[in-house]
Amino acid sequence: MTLDVNGLSVDIGGRRVVDDLSFSVAGGDRLGLIGESGSGKSLTVLSVIGLAPDEATVTGSIRLDGRELVGLSERELARVRGSQVGTVFQDPLSALNPLHTIGRQIAEPLRLHDRLSKREARARAIAAAREVGLPDPATIVDLYPHQLSGGQRQRVGIAIALIAEPALILADEPTTALDVTTQAEILALFRRLVEERGATLVFVTHDLAVLAQITDDVVVLAQGRAIEQGTVGRILHAPEHPVTRGLVAAARATTWSAS
Numbered sequence: 601m602t603l604d605v606n607g608l609s610v611d612i613g614g615r616r617v618v619d620d621l622s623f624s625v626a627g628g629d630r631l632g633l634i635g636e637s638g639s640g641k642s643l644t645v646l647s648v649i650g651l652a653p654d655e656a657t658v659t660g661s662i663r664l665d666g667r668e669l670v671g672l673s674e675r676e677l678a679r680v681r682g683s684q685v686g687t688v689f690q691d692p693l694s695a696l697n698p699l700h701t702i703g704r705q706i707a708e709p710l711r712l713h714d715r716l717s718k719r720e721a722r723a724r725a726i727a728a729a730r731e732v733g734l735p736d737p738a739t740i741v742d743l744y745p746h747q748l749s750g751g752q753r754q755r756v757g758i759a760i761a762l763i764a765e766p767a768l769i770l771a772d773e774p775t776t777a778l779d780v781t782t783q784a785e786i787l788a789l790f791r792r793l794v795e796e797r798g799a800t801l802v803f804v805t806h807d808l809a810v811l812a813q814i815t816d817d818v819v820v821l822a823q824g825r826a827i828e829q830g831t832v833g834r835i836l837h838a839p840e841h842p843v844t845r846g847l848v849a850a851a852r853a854t855t856w857s858a859s
């Protein structure tokens with residue numbers, strides 16, 4: 601699935617927080633959005649799926665396989681999200697419902713598509729839990745979010761994002777809250793699953809070292825604007841903009857301290 605963003609701007613309270621942003625991701629490609637805190641990464645991703653906050657005004661064009669999303673009704677957007685887009689966010693605990701079992705939440709996106717019996721939904725949830733490397737899947741599906749570790753919860757988040765086989769996956773800092781070892785494991789898992797499905801990926805992070813492990817191309821944002829675009833290799837080895845150079849220096853520092 602191809603994503604084309606053209607002249608996207610987001611205004612909140614009289615302030616332009618995303619400013620005339622354009623980028624494209626071809627089907628099956630992986631694009632990283634990187635920038636410092638407050639540069640507009642999250643609002644860009646939320647706008648793509650019609651989930652920008654109510655107080656935000658979104659203008660420009662966002663097309664999925666040529667279909668314009670800006671201006672669609674909430675109902676139509678919900679249908680696009682449910683059938684074509686999977687999302688993984690930074691804090692899986694707040695994304696999960698504390699009162700529902702893990703299994704119910706993993707199978708939830710399937711209920712929008714298929715009429716599954718409880719038994720079928722449970723079997724699909726167990727299979728998905730196994731695929732994301734959760735221990736003892738047949739037991740874990742009956743547990744609640746607070747009974748899992750942070751890394752396990754993010755594996756649940758990934759299972760939920762992928763179970764309906766979305767063609768586009770949006771991930772916003774999915775490993776930031778995890779320790780370095782767990783982060784590496786989850787990134788490797790995530791990359792493998794995205795590749796196996798041939799899904800298109802947009803991955804948001806402030807950490808270029810993370811991006812180097814998962815995407816091919818990068819758009820660097822500063823104050824809501826795209827200041828530099830290129831392959832991860834080019835950005836890492838020959839950053840042009842001072843902000844990009846700062847991100848590269850920070851990535852080198854983390855890589856060294858981790859090794």
Ligand SMILES: Nc1ncnc2c1ncn2[C@@H]1O[C@H](COP(=O)(O)OP(=O)(O)OP(=O)(O)O)[C@@H](O)[C@H]1O
Pocket residue numbers: 612613617635636637638639640641642643644653655806
């Ligand atoms: N609901 C909101 N109301 C007002 N301002 C907002 C709102 N959401 C975001 N902003 C502002 O918009 C700008 C971009 O925010 P955004 O969350 O997209 O940045 P980000 O690059 O994702 O940052 P971080 O890495 O910290 O998540 C920031 O200045 C932020 O304060």
